[in-house]
Amino acid sequence: MSAPTPEELHDVRLHVNGSVHEVQVPARRLLSDALRHDCGLTGTHVGCEHGVCGACTVLVDGAPVRSCLMFAVSAVDAEITTVEGLTEAEDTLSPVQQAFSDCHGLQCGFCTPGFLTTITAGLKDNPDPTEDEAREMIAGNLCRCTGYQNIVKSVLRAAEIERERA
Amino acid sequence: MTTKLFGTKVPRVEDQRFLRGQGRYVDDLLTDDPRLLHAAVLRSPHAHARITDIDVSGVLDLDGVVAVWTFDDLTGPMAEPLPLLIPHPALTHGRTQYALAKDEVNYVGEAIAFVVAVDRYVAEDAVARIRVDYEQLEPVVGIAAARAAARLVHDDVPGNVGARMEQENGDARAAIADAPHTLTLELDVERSACTPMEGRGTVARWDPDTSRLTVWSSTQTSTGVRGCVAAKLGLDLAKVDVITPDVGGGFGVKINHPWPEELLVPLAAMTLGRPVKFTEDRREHFISSAHERAQVHHVEVGFDDDGRVLGLNVEFWHDHGAYTPYGLIVPIITSTQLLGPYKPQNYRVVFESLYTNTVIVTPYRGAGRPQGCFVMERTMDAIAAYLGKDRTEVRSTNFIQPDEFPYEHGLVFQDGRPLTYDSGDYPASLAKLKELVGWDEFEDFRAEMAAQGRRVGIGLACYVEGTGVGPYEGAHVHVETSGKVKVATGLTTQGQGHQTAFAQIVADTLGVRFEDVEITTGDTRKMPYAVGTFASRAAVMSGSAIHLAALRAREKALRIAAEALEAAEDDLEIVDGVVSVKGTDASIDLGTVAVLSNPLRYAFDEASKAATQFSVGDPGKAPVAEDDEPGLEGKDFYSPERSTFANGMHAVIVETDPDTAEITILKYAVVHDCGHLINPMIVEGQIHGGVAQGVGGALYERMAYDESGQLLNASFMDFLMPYVTEVPTTIDIDHLETPSPLNPLGIKGAGEAGVIPSAAVFAAAIEDAEGFPITAMPISPSELFDLRLAHADNSFAG
Numbered sequence: 001m002s003a004p005t006p007e008e009l010h011d012v013r014l015h016v017n018g019s020v021h022e023v024q025v026p027a028r029r030l031l032s033d034a035l036r037h038d039c040g041l042t043g044t045h046v047g048c049e050h051g052v053c054g055a056c057t058v059l060v061d062g063a064p065v066r067s068c069l070m071f072a073v074s075a076v077d078a079e080i081t082t083v084e085g086l087t088e089a090e091d092t093l094s095p096v097q098q099a100f101s102d103c104h105g106l107q108c109g110f111c112t113p114g115f116l117t118t119i120t121a122g123l124k125d126n127p128d129p130t131e132d133e134a135r136e137m138i139a140g141n142l143c144r145c146t147g148y149q150n151i152v153k154s155v156l157r158a159a160e161i162e163r164e165r166a
Numbered sequence: 167m168t169t170k171l172f173g174t175k176v177p178r179v180e181d182q183r184f185l186r187g188q189g190r191y192v193d194d195l196l197t198d199d200p201r202l203l204h205a206a207v208l209r210s211p212h213a214h215a216r217i218t219d220i221d222v223s224g225v226l227d228l229d230g231v232v233a234v235w236t237f238d239d240l241t242g243p244m245a246e247p248l249p250l251l252i253p254h255p256a257l258t259h260g261r262t263q264y265a266l267a268k269d270e271v272n273y274v275g276e277a278i279a280f281v282v283a284v285d286r287y288v289a290e291d292a293v294a295r296i297r298v299d300y301e302q303l304e305p306v307v308g309i310a311a312a313r314a315a316a317r318l319v320h321d322d323v324p325g326n327v328g329a330r331m332e333q334e335n336g337d338a339r340a341a342i343a344d345a346p347h348t349l350t351l352e353l354d355v356e357r358s359a360c361t362p363m364e365g366r367g368t369v370a371r372w373d374p375d376t377s378r379l380t381v382w383s384s385t386q387t388s389t390g391v392r393g394c395v396a397a398k399l400g401l402d403l404a405k406v407d408v409i410t411p412d413v414g415g416g417f418g419v420k421i422n423h424p425w426p427e428e429l430l431v432p433l434a435a436m437t438l439g440r441p442v443k444f445t446e447d448r449r450e451h452f453i454s455s456a457h458e459r460a461q462v463h464h465v466e467v468g469f470d471d472d473g474r475v476l477g478l479n480v481e482f483w484h485d486h487g488a489y490t491p492y493g494l495i496v497p498i499i500t501s502t503q504l505l506g507p508y509k510p511q512n513y514r515v516v517f518e519s520l521y522t523n524t525v526i527v528t529p530y531r532g533a534g535r536p537q538g539c540f541v542m543e544r545t546m547d548a549i550a551a552y553l554g555k556d557r558t559e560v561r562s563t564n565f566i567q568p569d570e571f572p573y574e575h576g577l578v579f580q581d582g583r584p585l586t587y588d589s590g591d592y593p594a595s596l597a598k599l600k601e602l603v604g605w606d607e608f609e610d611f612r613a614e615m616a617a618q619g620r621r622v623g624i625g626l627a628c629y630v631e632g633t634g635v636g637p638y639e640g641a642h643v644h645v646e647t648s649g650k651v652k653v654a655t656g657l658t659t660q661g662q663g664h665q666t667a668f669a670q671i672v673a674d675t676l677g678v679r680f681e682d683v684e685i686t687t688g689d690t691r692k693m694p695y696a697v698g699t700f701a702s703r704a705a706v707m708s709g710s711a712i713h714l715a716a717l718r719a720r721e722k723a724l725r726i727a728a729e730a731l732e733a734a735e736d737d738l739e740i741v742d743g744v745v746s747v748k749g750t751d752a753s754i755d756l757g758t759v760a761v762l763s764n765p766l767r768y769a770f771d772e773a774s775k776a777a778t779q780f781s782v783g784d785p786g787k788a789p790v791a792e793d794d795e796p797g798l799e800g801k802d803f804y805s806p807e808r809s810t811f812a813n814g815m816h817a818v819i820v821e822t823d824p825d826t827a828e829i830t831i832l833k834y835a836v837v838h839d840c841g842h843l844i845n846p847m848i849v850e851g852q853i854h855g856g857v858a859q860g861v862g863g864a865l866y867e868r869m870a871y872d873e874s875g876q877l878l879n880a881s882f883m884d885f886l887m888p889y890v891t892e893v894p895t896t897i898d899i900d901h902l903e904t905p906s907p908l909n910p911l912g913i914k915g916a917g918e919a920g921v922i923p924s925a926a927v928f929a930a931a932i933e934d935a936e937g938f939p940i941t942a943m944p945i946s947p948s949e950l951f952d953l954r955l956a957h958a959d960n961s962f963a964g
Contacts, residue, residue: 006229028287037285042194043187045414047363048448052882055363083187097185101177104847107855108661109184110191110363110414131895139891142882144363144415145661147854147920148890149897 010073016041017085025072032056034072035082043083043113047142054141057114058082064121083113086120095161096120096154102161105154107145115141119155128159171670171680172911175847178666180412189412192367192384193445203232205431205444206289208279208296209454210271213305213523213875214319217269217278217298224295225281230288233438234296235280235430237266243398244433248424251390252493256331257519259323260490263526265398265426271300272319272488273524274875275453277426282434282442305523305875309462309485312520319488319521328490329519333501335576336512341477345468349548354942355537355925357460357485357869358862360530361887362660364414365446366455368428370435381408381432386421386658387698388688394424395432410688416660417859419456421700422492422528452880457869458496458530460485461537465545473549473560475510480541484519487526494519496527496534498580499632504538505575505585506630507592507813508546508564513577523875529700531859532921535631540943543627543926547933557930558596558605561628565592580701581635583808589904590630590813595837598900599626603817603835611819621824622832625930626817627923633812633840633915634706634908638805640695641708641715643672645723645798647764647773649743649757651676651683653715655708656696658688662704662917663848668712670844671911675716676723677740678756695803702812702915705844710804710909718800723759726798730754730762760798765789810906812914814838816857816923818894820931827951829865829932834894839902841914849916850899856920858893863921864928864944866892 007026014021016039023038030049035041035058044067047055051069058067059081086094093101096119106112115138122137123129129137134155135148143151183189196202222234237245247262267278279296283289304317311317312326319326342348369382379401385391385408392408395401413420427444434442446455463482469475484497501515546564550557566573568591575585600606608624615622641655653672659665669683686692687708697707720740727745728735731752739748746753761777769775776782783789790796819833836853843849866886870878879885905912925943932950933940938957942949 026287033286036194037197040198041187042191042197043189045191045364046193047414048882050448050881050883053363083185087186091186093185100185101181104178104851106181106184106661107663107851108363108413108415109180109189110661112184113187116185135890135895139889142363142887142889144361144417144859144887145855146851147856147858147897148893149854149895150851152890152895 012072012076014039014072014075014080015078016080017082023072027071027073029072030068031070031072031075032067035067041082041084045110045113047111052142053111054114054118055111057117057141059117059121062121062124064118081117083116086116094120095165096123096158098161099154099158103150103153103157105146105150111141111143115143115151119158123159123162127162129155131156170674172674173843174845176666176670176680176845178663179669180663180665191364191412191414192369192382195369195382195411196441196443199441201440203282203284203438203440203442204286204289205280205282205427205434205442206286206293207277207427208293210267210274210276210278212271212300212302213274213307214303215271215300216303217267217271218301219299220279221297222279225292228288228292228295230284231281231292232284233282233434234292235266236278237264237268240265242400244429248491249394250493251491252495254494257329257490257494259328261320261323262491263489265429274877275525277454280430282438307522307524307871307873307875309460309483309520312485312522313483319523323521326521327518328486328521329494330516331494331498332516333577334514338477338479338512338514341512342466342468342479345476346470347552348466348468349552351465351544351548352941353463353465353541353544355459355461355540356944357457358530358867359457359869360417360419361451361885362415362417362419365448365451366420366425366427367445368431369441369443370432371441372436372439374439377405379406379432379436381406382411383408383428384413384420385410385423386416386660386700387423388658388690389656389694389696390423390698391428392690395429398424398429399432399436408690410658413658413660416699417531418529418533418700420660421698422456448882449880452885453525453877456526456528457487458527459537459863461500463541465541467545467549469549471553472563473553473555474563475508477512478510480504480515482517484517485522485527486519487522487524489526491526492528495580496529499534500538502577502579502585503535503630503632504542506539506542507566507590507628508542509566509573524871531856531918533701533918535629535922536863536925539627539629539923540925540929543923544929544941547930557626558600562593562596568593579632579809581809586808587630587811588906588908590811590839591902591904592628592813595813595815595839595902598902599815599817599835599837602837602898602900603819603833605817619824620821621935622819622821623931623933623935624817624819625927625934626815627926627930628815629922630811630813631702631915631919631922632809633702634806635701635703635809636805637697638803639697639707639711640693640801640803641711642693643676643715643719643800645719645756645760647757647760649682649755651678653683653712654686654689654692655712656688656690656693657699657704657708660699663845664704667705667844667848668709671709671713672716675713676720678743682743702917705913706810706909706915707804709844709911709913711802713910714802714804715800718802719798722763722800723756723798726759726762727754763798764796804909806908810908810914812840812916812919814919816927818927818931820928820935822932822935822950827947827954829947829950831894835898837900837902838919839904840916840919841905842903842912843901844913852916853899853920854897856918857897857924858888860921860924861893862888864924866944868944
């Protein structure tokens with residue numbers, strides 16, 4: 001077997017939740033791994049590493065993106081928001097986070113960060129979803145604990161909280 | 167007056183950290199430790215092969231690789247097979263794998279080599295550079311091949327039969343022979359798996375300064391892992407701590423232990439003197455953790471004109487995969503829990519547990535009950551169809567009646583104890599279910615839909631679930647001088663909300679504020695005696711133990727407070743953490759009682775100042791009485807004589823598309839009886855999740871093995887786990903609360919309930935819609951379409 005070549009490292013500046021993280025990563029480093037292991041933001045979870053489960057969803061310039069399907073080096077110029085960045089000033093839960101607590105929208109909590117980021121973006125597009133639209137909003141994320149009923153309720157409740165807080 | 171929290175929908179305390187992204191799952195640990203190393207595993211690409219050579223020479227010169235292990239590097243107990251966790255006399259040919267394969271591999275995914283490197287990417291690069299020479303053997307895949315035994319999985323296991331077990335109450339075959347009517351059924355259930363969103367994972371750190379090993383594992387039993395790690399690595403138990411951090415779902419698969427990696431990670435950490443982490447990826451979870459469910463059943467039943475079962479004879483074949491680390495628990499549960507709420511007069515069951523060259527089988531939520539329920543409920547439906555009776559009527563005829571408890575079945579249950587139901591009210595449950603789903607109005611609905619060219623069907627299924635199996639759980643309650651209450655119980659948590667439900671119990675029992683209670687689970691440093699989380703046992707076992715331990719702390723608090731307040735204990739009450747003499751202003755904080763409980767020599771803060779020997783105590787007495795100990799604490803264990811039996815009934819209305827055979831859920835109803843509910847919100851969440859998993863198991867999920875033993879759908883892209891679009895839009899739930907007489911809180915387990923009747927209830931509803939028998943689950947639209955064609959052909963032929 002031929003001697004392997006040492007990996008080239010890239011200096012990458014990631015903008016996450018309003019802070020700058022300077023990290024050195026190989027080109028193949030997934031954004032999910034960079035966030036978790038290089039930036040220490042372990043709130044983003046990895047459930048499948050093939051873009052199906054949605055647990056690793058983060059917001060890239062406001063749009064939901066599977067961070068396991070993006071390289072860290074591709075994220076240099078983007079504003080990234082992870083679940084840690086959803087929490088508001090003075091540690092107040094965001095409307096989506098609060099709704100999940102109100103509606104028992106989570107059990108083990110592993111898939112939750114992906115739902116929270118996905119719904120946060122979804123409600124920006126559609127602040128007043130019908131129940132069917134709420135279901136559509138979360139139709140790309142897997143959860144093995146809740147059976148989804150209370151997550152659908154959480155979407156509707158989050159929209160309500162947004163209105164209450166406005 | 168403190169509001170009673172037991173029975174109320176208290177929001178979960180654990181949500182606060184989960185929602186902020188501050189949960190700590192095993193892969194989150196030690197991420198900022200620059201010394202942390204990462205492991206990857208070389209797994210067998212073949213289902214059955216001899217290993218003739220392993221060449222790791224290309225690995226260590228890879229930049230960043232630190233070490234590699236194969237079987238030849240293992241010594242002592244590590245070179246012995248993994249433990250057979252639950253031995254049983256009927257398991258005459260139990261076999262377990264090695265931590266790393268020795269000479270042969272018996273399923274695709276079996277661990278062969280273990281590489282440790284600076285990160286997971288490099289570790290996987292290294293795995294790809296290991297060269298293994300195999301001599302391929304013909305694999306045994308599926309129950310039919312295992313039974314045929316033309317080839318053997320293990321050369322020394324004749325017929326591929328790991329175990330044969332038989333139980334009988336009465337004389338079933340004679341009763342069937344004498345019965346007015348008899349039926350025979352062949353019923354199949356396929357493989358599925360738990361697939362929690364978080365896979366397996368282990369981190370270990372050896373501390374040379376204290377000579378202690380700390381292991382964090384995503385397990386359902388930290389005490390079990392601790393025992394195995396100590397035994398395998400030759401360490402005193404006292405040198406090993408196992409901590410279960412936040413766990414991203416379990417559903418049974420994480421009760422099996424020790425996984426090879428749960429031993430290899432600590433071994434590597436000790437050998438290398440650096441912390442090591444293994445985090446399973448999704449494909450690894452499919453091919454190297456565990457599956458369940460695959461069974462083939464042959465049923466003979468004899469019954470009278472009312473549909474009363476006079477004799478039931480069930481033979482079944484259980485596919486346990488390549489090895490039997492978890493013994494016979496799954497088929498034993500099927501063989502006993504199959505009886506559900508019924509009392510067949512004579513019952514015989516015999517099963518064979520068979521080896522195949524596939525992933526091992528250990529309990530998956532429901533643990534053999536879904537198969538048993540499928541068998542019994544299909545049988546009830548077949549009797550009703552044969553006699554032309556309403557399906558609920560045949561069930562009613564066979565129910566154990568409320569005045570017949572405790573009801574003894576004359577069999578031995580999975581815990582080695584007699585199968586004796588403690589309580590239940592099945593007729594009441596059925597009445598509720600019929601009401602909830604609109605059973606009596608369904609024919610009108612069917613006609614209405616038929617008029618629109620739509621095809622609908624209704625089904626129901628009943629189950630009984632033995633929950634809270636022993637041997638025991640324990641709890642320790644400690645009231646600190648601040649008045650905060652720290653509680654530890656040893657079993658683990660995978661999302662069930664134990665920190666909330668258990669705190670509700672403590673708040674009520676001790677008389678403290680819910681906010682002042684903090685619950686720790688699964689940490690052997692805080693509670694080294696524990697069994698684990700499985701069999702819907704956490705609320706029953708640890709809930710009861712916590713209640714008992716809190717009572718002990720309360721007794722002590724009252725004794726000390728009575729002395730301090732110069733009052734009789736009977737005149738005291740504890741509300742919101744304050745002990746007071748009822749009807750007076752005289753009171754003392756529990757925190758102060760904690761100070762008084764611990765006579766001190768040294769003062770370190772205001773509270774302890776009050777407890778030094780110059781401040782308190784009778785100079786004529788020993789500071790700590792002979793029968794007492796310092797501190798305001800309570801510790802107790804709950805060990806019931808036998809399991810407590812929850813029950814429930816589900817009904818579903820489905821629509822089947824006349825052209826595409828697509829199956830749509832129109833209504834789903836659940837009546838559930840788990841005794842007293844600690845937190846109804848959590849119980850309903852468990853039911854929702856169970857139903858969704860049941861929908862997956864009934865309509866979508868299967869392990870698609872090909873004939874060479876390759877799992878073709880080992881990804882979330884191909885294994886069809888339900889999204890929100892596949893589950894019922896609403897689930898109508900009604901509770902019956904028949905308390906258990908076996909524990910102080912009258913509770914029964916609820917964790918598995920939602921999934922147990924799914925295969926049965928969907929088969930019943932689809933059969934009702936289509937008019938031909940459904941005997942194998944899961945069922946896909948294409949399979950239903952094929953069945954339609956087959957039955958159309960038959961009707962032409964007939």
